[in-house]
Amino acid sequence: DAKTTQPNSMESNEEEPVHLPCNHSTISGTDYIHWYRQLPSQGPEYVIHGLTSNVNNRMASLAIAEDRKSSTLILHRATLRDAAVYYCILRDYGYGQNFVFGPGTRLSVLP
Amino acid sequence: ETGVTQTPRHLVMGMTNKKSLKCEQHLGHNAMYWYKQSAKKPLELMFVYNFKEQTENNSVPSRFSPECPNSSHLFLHLHTLQPEDSALYLCASGSSGRVNTQYFGPGTRLTVL
Numbered sequence: 001d002a003k004t005t006q007p008n009s010m011e012s013n014e015e016e017p018v019h020l021p022c023n024h025s026t027i028s029g030t031d032y033i034h035w036y037r038q039l040p041s042q043g044p045e046y047v048i049h050g051l052t053s054n055v056n057n058r059m060a061s062l063a064i065a066e067d068r069k070s071s072t073l074i075l076h077r078a079t080l081r082d083a084a085v086y087y088c089i090l091r092d093y094g095y096g097q098n099f100v101f102g103p104g105t106r107l108s109v110l111p
Numbered sequence: 112e113t114g115v116t117q118t119p120r121h122l123v124m125g126m127t128n129k130k131s132l133k134c135e136q137h138l139g140h141n142a143m144y145w146y147k148q149s150a151k152k153p154l155e156l157m158f159v160y161n162f163k164e165q166t167e168n169n170s171v172p173s174r175f176s177p178e179c180p181n182s183s184h185l186f187l188h189l190h191t192l193q194p195e196d197s198a199l200y201l202c203a204s205g206s207s208g209r210v211n212t213q214y215f216g217p218g219t220r221l222t223v224l
Contacts, residue, residue: 032210043115043201043215044154093209098144098167101154 004088009106012078020073020105022088027068030092034099035062035073037084044087044101047073083109114138117202117216125224126192132219134185134202140214142207143185145177148199148218160185161207192223 005023012018024033035047048055048062050071055062061074075082087104091097115136124130136143145157159167160179174196176188185202199220205213 034212036213041217043203043218044213045215046212049210049212091211093211098156098159099211099213100156101146103153 004090004102006086006088006102006105008103009108011108011110012075012082014080014109014111015077018075018078018082018107018109020075020086020088020107021070022072023070024088024090025069027090028092031068031090032093033062033064033068033071034089034091035060036087036089036101037082038087038104039081039084047086078107078109080109080111083107115202115204115214115216117200117219119219120217121220121222123222123224124189124192126194128192129188129190131189132187132200132202132221134187134216136183136185136202136204136214136216138204138214140204140206141182142205142211143179143182144203144205144213145185145187146201146203146215148201150198154201158187189221192221194223197221197223 034049036044037047038044048060050062063072085104085106089099118133141162143160146154148154156169157171158177163179174191178186199218201218202216203213205211
């Protein structure tokens with residue numbers, strides 16, 4: 001499976017933008033980039049996904065490097081509720097692979 | 112809201128007990144999953160069901176026995192567990208499509224004494 005590398009932890013101030021990086025240098029052409037997050041005492045929840053182009057939804061934006069070897073999840077205005085572990089996952093749609101969760105990035109949001 | 116419910120939310124059991132975890136999804140998905148999340152460790156995929164058929168078993172010990180009677184329900188039967196099986200057990204559902212976005216339940220926090 002293609003692997004991802006994320007910082008163990010990050011901090012942000014409330015109401016400021018947050019950029020969460022993910023490196024995936026061995027990504028293949030059929031790997032989707034998925035982001036999930038896990039709030040305390042809850043199951044993971046879907047945030048966003050992309051293949052080649054940048055993506056926006058109501059939760060976040062996903063910026064994908066031109067060579068696809070890295071991506072950044074952007075929270076435009078962090079709130080206390082955004083404090084969670086964020087997972088960047090690659091999944092090869094061509095083979096119908098399952099998700100492999102790494103340790104993710106623990107985001108703390110300071111008031 | 113996720114549309115995936117799990118019961119019970121908390122369970123304490125002895126090593127000789129038999130118990131079952133239940134998962135129900137109301138999203139019309141055809142794939143369901145069991146994951147295990149131990150303290151300080153990433154989520155580990157345990158079992159995958161597609162259209163009620165088990166398609167993956169990630170070398171899970173036989174003391175964990177899944178059951179999928181229909182596309183909406185998934186069970187995990189537990190017997191003679193060990194203390195190291197204490198963890199958060201998460202159920203998820205998804206469509207077997209190209210993107211396969213998964214929707215997770217809140218989990219069952221299991222403690223084995």
